Amino acid sequence: MATVKRTPKVVIIGAGVAGITTAVTLQKAGFHDFLVLEKGGDVGGVWYWNHYPGLTCDVPSSLYQFSFAPNPDWSHIFAPGSEIQRYMSDVADKFNLRAHTRFDAEVVAANYTESGWHVTTADGTEYNADFVIAATGVLHHPSMPDIEGLESFEGDVVHTARWDDSLNTRGRRIAVIGTGSTGVQVVSALQREAARITHFVRTAQWVVWAPTGMPQLPLTGAVLRRLPRVNRAVYDTLLWGSGFLADITTKPTWRRRAVQGAVRASLRVQVRDRELREQLTPDYEPFCKRQVVSGSYYRAIRASNAELVNSKIERITPTGIVTADGRHHDVDLLIFATGFKAHNYMRPMNLRGRDGLSIDDAWDKGPRAYCMSAIPGFPNFFTVLGPNSPTASISLQYSSEVTARYIARWLERFRDGEISTVEVTEEATTRFNDGVADALGPTVWNTGCNSWYLTEGGTVDLWPYDRATLTRMLSKPDDRDYHLT
Numbered sequence: 001m002a003t004v005k006r007t008p009k010v011v012i013i014g015a016g017v018a019g020i021t022t023a024v025t026l027q028k029a030g031f032h033d034f035l036v037l038e039k040g041g042d043v044g045g046v047w048y049w050n051h052y053p054g055l056t057c058d059v060p061s062s063l064y065q066f067s068f069a070p071n072p073d074w075s076h077i078f079a080p081g082s083e084i085q086r087y088m089s090d091v092a093d094k095f096n097l098r099a100h101t102r103f104d105a106e107v108v109a110a111n112y113t114e115s116g117w118h119v120t121t122a123d124g125t126e127y128n129a130d131f132v133i134a135a136t137g138v139l140h141h142p143s144m145p146d147i148e149g150l151e152s153f154e155g156d157v158v159h160t161a162r163w164d165d166s167l168n169t170r171g172r173r174i175a176v177i178g179t180g181s182t183g184v185q186v187v188s189a190l191q192r193e194a195a196r197i198t199h200f201v202r203t204a205q206w207v208v209w210a211p212t213g214m215p216q217l218p219l220t221g222a223v224l225r226r227l228p229r230v231n232r233a234v235y236d237t238l239l240w241g242s243g244f245l246a247d248i249t250t251k252p253t254w255r256r257r258a259v260q261g262a263v264r265a266s267l268r269v270q271v272r273d274r275e276l277r278e279q280l281t282p283d284y285e286p287f288c289k290r291q292v293v294s295g296s297y298y299r300a301i302r303a304s305n306a307e308l309v310n311s312k313i314e315r316i317t318p319t320g321i322v323t324a325d326g327r328h329h330d331v332d333l334l335i336f337a338t339g340f341k342a343h344n345y346m347r348p349m350n351l352r353g354r355d356g357l358s359i360d361d362a363w364d365k366g367p368r369a370y371c372m373s374a375i376p377g378f379p380n381f382f383t384v385l386g387p388n389s390p391t392a393s394i395s396l397q398y399s400s401e402v403t404a405r406y407i408a409r410w411l412e413r414f415r416d417g418e419i420s421t422v423e424v425t426e427e428a429t430t431r432f433n434d435g436v437a438d439a440l441g442p443t444v445w446n447t448g449c450n451s452w453y454l455t456e457g458g459t460v461d462l463w464p465y466d467r468a469t470l471t472r473m474l475s476k477p478d479d480r481d482y483h484l485t
């Protein structure tokens, strides 16, 4: 019997790493009827939204790139954020993605009915699709602490994720609140020119030293451009080498203990002042939280115009900050490096699957998906870099590419008339998540710190396996795990 060939109509939500990867992967697999809906004014995701001083990639840029768009020309080993954003934009041009993208198009609703998906953007435009792929990121909705008196502050206030490029930072008394990677980068970048910089730190962070300011060696770009195979070998080697991070974070071996010992020793060597060192010493294991990487933070915080304050912030006054020890810190620029509401994923979108099931109800106990990408009750819907993605261990570009290829396999079967709908079963999702929960037991993220990896339900929202397991699990969909019509 002849099969009916159809062209699947796909909506991809988000144009960051995950959205770009998905779009290019679909193109390569022969699917061209896709539309990317992006809330921001350009591609890039976090690299579009974040442009605060000091923003730098904290993995070597030769690894933080798409395998399908190798770039030999990084100015630094750890490239500045603006350069990564330019790279993402160039990739969009190279693969003609802008023609497929609507910018300033925030998806506010997506509803599944018997006739497929109906997607609505904030301006009221409606789009129909056979498949919806959410590539909406985790670090997207800025989180602002509710501190008494904030509205009374008379100086400037900014969240790093919505940086105002017209802000003057030179010669000012700056307060930085928050001590994740961003807080550390901002303090390192602004300390030299600030009149005074005070870093308010609720919980100290381990800082792994790396040459984050080191330029790429001269001629490297020219050589690698002329020798694409060598360039590819560099990427493959870095990808392989990054397996060490997955190893030390997921397995409690001597290797983890050795690296943790080196991180502790690095603090002792770089900060000789005992009092400051005590303030900088966390009470949990290195790598338990999202690891901070910096070659300049300890130098910056040791400087005479810098101060680390561990005392709790009590309230904000028109001219500064009062801490629990009763001190008033005079401030005229208040910078919130307080991160994101990390488990929102595509919410607050009004996402409704089969029989009107809302994503809030489906996830009332926290985000959960099968193999990071499929959610029971949501037919023909997938996530890329969804729940349990390896944000702390494996290249996200690699993970996105593997996931997008997995999704393309379903599109092929739809195109070939083999299926009309695909929906993961509850049993498969439970089995997958039970396995993840067991595997998370011995990981470093489960050693007692309070991090943004933890969901409200107390589970760790990360990938507890190595890259080989990720590749295997997503190599080929298993029909037994899905309801197919």
Ligand SMILES: Cc1cc2nc3c(=O)[nH]c(=O)nc-3n(C[C@H](O)[C@H](O)[C@H](O)COP(=O)(O)OP(=O)(O)OC[C@H]3O[C@@H](n4cnc5c(N)ncnc54)[C@H](O)[C@@H]3O)c2cc1C
Pocket (backbone or CB within 6 Å): 013, 014, 015, 016, 017, 018, 019, 037, 038, 039, 040, 044, 045, 046, 047, 048, 050, 055, 056, 057, 058, 059, 064, 105, 106, 107, 108, 135, 136, 137, 138, 139, 140, 182, 346, 349, 384, 385, 396
């Ligand atoms: C400041 C910062 C620095 C980072 N540095 C590193 C690093 O050095 N190394 C590393 O490995 N990781 C880093 N990360 C983690 C980063 O999140 C990932 O590396 C990766 O960029 C995530 O890509 P994504 O596509 O999943 O999400 P995002 O980059 O967040 O992209 C999601 C996109 O979806 C859009 N979107 C969301 N909701 C909607 C909607 N309703 N409608 C339409 N569009 C929507 C957003 O506007 C955004 O453009 C960093 C994150 C931040 C915030």
